Amino acid sequence: MFDSRGMVLGERGDWSASTPLQSVEFGCPWRVRAVNPHLDHVRAGAVAWMEAFGLVDDTGLNADRYTRWLLAESAAWWHPDAPADRLQLAADYVGWVFTPFDDVFDGPVGRDLQATGKICRALVDVVDAPPAPVAADAPARVRAFADLWRRSCQGRSAQWVQRAAVHWREYFAAQVAEIGNRVHGRISTLRQLVVIKCAYPIFDMAEVVHDFEVPPVVWHSPLLAEIRDCLAEIITATNDLVSADKEAQADGGNNLLLIAENHDGLTRQQAFARLERMVHERFERVLALERQISDWDVLLTGEQRHDTRRYLQCLHDIVAGDNRWERVSGRYR
Amino acid sequence: MFDSRGMVLGERGDWSASTPLQSVEFGCPWRVRAVNPHLDHVRAGAVAWMEAFGLVDDTGLNADRYTRWLLAESAAWWHPDAPADRLQLAADYVGWVFTPFDDVFDGPVGRDLQATGKICRALVDVVDAPPAPVAADAPARVRAFADLWRRSCQGRSAQWVQRAAVHWREYFAAQVAEIGNRVHGRISTLRQLVVIKCAYPIFDMAEVVHDFEVPPVVWHSPLLAEIRDCLAEIITATNDLVSADKEAQADGGNNLLLIAENHDGLTRQQAFARLERMVHERFERVLALERQISDWDVLLTGEQRHDTRRYLQCLHDIVAGDNRWERVSGRYR
Numbered sequence: 001m002f003d004s005r006g007m008v009l010g011e012r013g014d015w016s017a018s019t020p021l022q023s024v025e026f027g028c029p030w031r032v033r034a035v036n037p038h039l040d041h042v043r044a045g046a047v048a049w050m051e052a053f054g055l056v057d058d059t060g061l062n063a064d065r066y067t068r069w070l071l072a073e074s075a076a077w078w079h080p081d082a083p084a085d086r087l088q089l090a091a092d093y094v095g096w097v098f099t100p101f102d103d104v105f106d107g108p109v110g111r112d113l114q115a116t117g118k119i120c121r122a123l124v125d126v127v128d129a130p131p132a133p134v135a136a137d138a139p140a141r142v143r144a145f146a147d148l149w150r151r152s153c154q155g156r157s158a159q160w161v162q163r164a165a166v167h168w169r170e171y172f173a174a175q176v177a178e179i180g181n182r183v184h185g186r187i188s189t190l191r192q193l194v195v196i197k198c199a200y201p202i203f204d205m206a207e208v209v210h211d212f213e214v215p216p217v218v219w220h221s222p223l224l225a226e227i228r229d230c231l232a233e234i235i236t237a238t239n240d241l242v243s244a245d246k247e248a249q250a251d252g253g254n255n256l257l258l259i260a261e262n263h264d265g266l267t268r269q270q271a272f273a274r275l276e277r278m279v280h281e282r283f284e285r286v287l288a289l290e291r292q293i294s295d296w297d298v299l300l301t302g303e304q305r306h307d308t309r310r311y312l313q314c315l316h317d318i319v320a321g322d323n324r325w326e327r328v329s330g331r332y333r
Numbered sequence: 334m335f336d337s338r339g340m341v342l343g344e345r346g347d348w349s350a351s352t353p354l355q356s357v358e359f360g361c362p363w364r365v366r367a368v369n370p371h372l373d374h375v376r377a378g379a380v381a382w383m384e385a386f387g388l389v390d391d392t393g394l395n396a397d398r399y400t401r402w403l404l405a406e407s408a409a410w411w412h413p414d415a416p417a418d419r420l421q422l423a424a425d426y427v428g429w430v431f432t433p434f435d436d437v438f439d440g441p442v443g444r445d446l447q448a449t450g451k452i453c454r455a456l457v458d459v460v461d462a463p464p465a466p467v468a469a470d471a472p473a474r475v476r477a478f479a480d481l482w483r484r485s486c487q488g489r490s491a492q493w494v495q496r497a498a499v500h501w502r503e504y505f506a507a508q509v510a511e512i513g514n515r516v517h518g519r520i521s522t523l524r525q526l527v528v529i530k531c532a533y534p535i536f537d538m539a540e541v542v543h544d545f546e547v548p549p550v551v552w553h554s555p556l557l558a559e560i561r562d563c564l565a566e567i568i569t570a571t572n573d574l575v576s577a578d579k580e581a582q583a584d585g586g587n588n589l590l591l592i593a594e595n596h597d598g599l600t601r602q603q604a605f606a607r608l609e610r611m612v613h614e615r616f617e618r619v620l621a622l623e624r625q626i627s628d629w630d631v632l633l634t635g636e637q638r639h640d641t642r643r644y645l646q647c648l649h650d651i652v653a654g655d656n657r658w659e660r661v662s663g664r665y666r
Contacts, residue, residue: 117550117632124549128491158461159502162495166553169492173553180628189622192555216457217450220499220506222525289522295513299450 017268021242022332024272026279028323029287030316036076038084042091043072049092053144055099062099068330071095077321078202079209079314086209089151093205096144097198098331104141105175106250116179120172127165152208160204160213163220167200178254187253187263190233196254197239199232206314214311215304218296224311227289230282231315235322237275242332350601354575355665357605359612361656362620363649369409371417375424376405382425386477388432395432401663404428410654411535412542412647419542422484426538429477430531431664437474438508439583449512453505460498485541493537493546496553500533511587520586520596523566529587530572532565539647547644548637551629557644560622563615564648568655570608575665 015024036042047063056062066072075090082090109115122142125132126149134146149168153161174195181188188196207213218224240247240256252258256278260271290312297305326332348357369375380396389395399405408423415423442448455475458465459482467479482501486494507528514521521529540546551557573580573589585591589611593604623645630638659665 113628113631121550121632124553130491158463163499166496166499169549169553170555170558173550174555176550176632177554177556177628180625184625184628186625189555189559191559195555195558216502217454217506217509220457220502221510222503222507222522222528223510225503225528226522226524292513292517292519295446295510295517298446299454299509 015269015272019268019272021244022327024241025327026238026241026276026323028320029283030320032077032080032320032324033317034080035073036080036082036087038082038087039072039076041084042075042088043067045088046072046091046095049088050095050099050144053147054140055096055144065099066095069098070325070329071098074321074325074329077324078318079206080317082209086211089148090205090209093148093202096141096148105179110179110250111183113176113179113183117176120176123172124169127168152205155211156208157213159216160207164201164204167204170195171198171201181253182251185253187259190236190256193240193254193256194229194232194236197232197236199235200228202318203228203231203315206311206318210310210314212307212310214308215296215300217299218304218308219311221296223289223292223295227286227312227315230286230289231319234279234282234319237279238323238326241272241275242326242329246332348602348605352605354577355660357574358660359571359574359609359656361653362616363653365410365413365653365657366650367413368406369413369415369420371415371420372405372409374417375408375421376400378421379405379424379428382421383428383432383477386480387473388429388477398432399428402431403658403662404431407654407658407662410657411651412539413650415542419544422481423538423542426481426535429474429481438512443512443583444516446509446512446516450509453509456505457502460501485538488544489541490546492549493540497534497537500537503528504531504534514586515584518586520592523569523589526573526587526589527562527565527569530565530569532568533561535651536561536564536648539644539651543643543647545640545643547641548629548633550632551637551641552644554629556622556625556628560619560645560648563619563622564652567612567615567652570612571656571659574605574608575659575662579665 043066047059047066050056050062050066051059071094072091075087075094079087079090104110104119105116109119119139119141122138123145126134126142126146131146131150134143138146152164156164174192177192178188178196180186181192213219214224237256240258244255244257247255248258252262256275257268257271260266260274261268266274293308293312296308300308376399380392380399383389383395383399384392404427405424408420408427412420412423437443437452438449442452452472452474455471456478459467459475459479464479464483467476471479485497489497507525510525511521511529513519514525546552547557570589573591577588577590580588581591585595589608590601590604593599593607594601599607626641626645629641633641
């Protein structure tokens with residue numbers, strides 16, 4: 001229904017079981033508007049930040065991986081018009097999420113619920129209010145996250161800090177739950193699969209990167225909550241598609257495509273079609289819901305109305321950037 | 334599948350269009366365990382509290398309504414073994430939600446988005462952190478809510494305050510959204526219908542009433558989030574069932590049964606069956622998810638394990654109490 005140039009297409013279904021996963025395209029109603037001009041600058045900055053916090057053992061390998069995985073590009077596509085210092089924060093976060101944090105659970109820790117719980121509880125403590133001091137001998141990934149969280153909160157309202165903290169707690173709790181499912185041989189629920197993708201903290205980051213906030217009565221509305229849920233589910237389906245072959249080696253229960261195949265007995269082509277339908281249903285719902293955003297206008301100042309539209313634009317940019325990134329990142333090759 | 338005595342039944346489908354709504358029974362796997370012995374005491378206390386805050390114009394009418402609607406009973410069924418002072422807080426909240434707050438939107442304010450927005454923004458400000466002082470000349474319903482919120486936060490952790498504040502903001506934002514839907518002649522989404530029922534703040538109150546908290550890594554897990562969502566949807570379906578005839582007079586777009594009939598063209602019996610299927614699917618999902626709660630045991634102390642089970646018991650008590658209340662309260666006659 002949606003191709004990557006924002007046009008409506010008919011169902012294609014011209015995939016086969018041998019189609020490389022990253023060449024499968026569910027489409028997106030929005031396109032990447034621009035590449036942030038600070039791309040090269042923040043790539044170098046993020047690699048240096050990871051080294052400074054001791055997040056990497058092999059600096060050459062890390063710089064190569066950060067580059068090949070197009071991690072700076074993802075930040076530069078999500079936030080095409082962010083200033084350099086704020087884009088840097090986004091690029092640092094992406095490095096933190098994808099390399100030292102996510103991958104720790106691919107090793108032995110990913111089969112050890114107690115070890116996972118210990119890491120995640122230390123991270124949950126970071127977003128406590130008032131902020132808990134981080135011990136100097138805390139693990140590098142905890143000290144680095146505390147740096148990211150401190151920089152994110154600068155200039156933000158208490159309400160933003162509260163709601164963003166809830167999203168991070170949910171993300172860390174989902175890491176524990178994923179390992180629990182793996183240890184007990186369970187299939188993850190859709191909600192589990194969605195929360196683990198870190199989309200909600202990434203959405204919150206848009207307000208940090210552009211230094212604005214959606215008015216509380218709008219941000220907390222069921223309308224925006226449903227839009228965020230739909231977009232997070234789209235990101236989940238797209239990521240589970242391209243990562244399926246990689247994840248099949250670790251654990252088939254935490255991936256929508258593999259669950260469709262291994263648990264529900266679909267062929268690969270049928271599984272592609274299921275994920276495509278899921279993505280298109282969410283896009284259609286979002287496009288319909290967004291038309292209601294003007295309901296709030298009578299309650300808002302001109303600036304607040306502008307910020308509300310800007311937030312939707314940020315969400316579109318993130319989904320369009322993610323859609324491109326999933327298909328070209330070296331992480332899934 | 335579930336009757337009110339906690340037994341599994343076959344589908345009945347023996348309802349007709351003339352069946353009184355409060356006699357329709359979808360069932361519940363849990364029963365009301367006991368009636369809190371402080372029932373009469375908190376009923377009198379809640380009526381006095383409402384009068385002291387100037388929430389009522391006609392004290393006789395209010396006391397009569399509070400009694401006939403079985404508002405103290407709902408608190409006493411939800412929290413069968415809570416101490417008197419904490420049950421009082423629950424009974425006061427029920428009075429606040431059902432009489433001065435909810436019903437204001439049945440009058441002219443319920444067609445005025447700006448007036449609704451003004452009330453809801455004043456209430457959102459109350460849960461700000463640090464707490465904003467409430468002006469002495471603020472409306473009674475705002476001063477009364479500030480009293481409830483202050484009492485709720487006593488002894489609670491900063492994390493509890495943060496997550497409960499998010500739920501209240503979502504509830505107030507949903508009030509604005511409901512009026513927006515009404516003004517613009519729209520059908521509410523399921524999420525809108527669920528958030529407006531106030532179930533999430535009522536779930537949070539269980540920890541206040543019993544003076545305990547679920548450990549963050551468990552409370553924020555996708556497992557408990559999904560259980561809460563299912564139970565909130567069950568409460569929504571049950572409430573929309575019994576309130577349908579009353580709500581048909583105001584606005585048919587904010588009620589699941591009326592949407593099934595008026596928007597989707599179902600007969601009343603078909604609409605009953607749709608809501609029943611929805612309720613049973615959620616109960617089955619909750620019963621399956623709850624069996625996973627022991628996954629977290631290896632991360633928890635003995636007391637934390639106990640608190641986690643106690644929280645599930647509290648949720649069961651609330652749903653069982655609500656199931657009874659919807660069918661006997663005088664509010665829907």
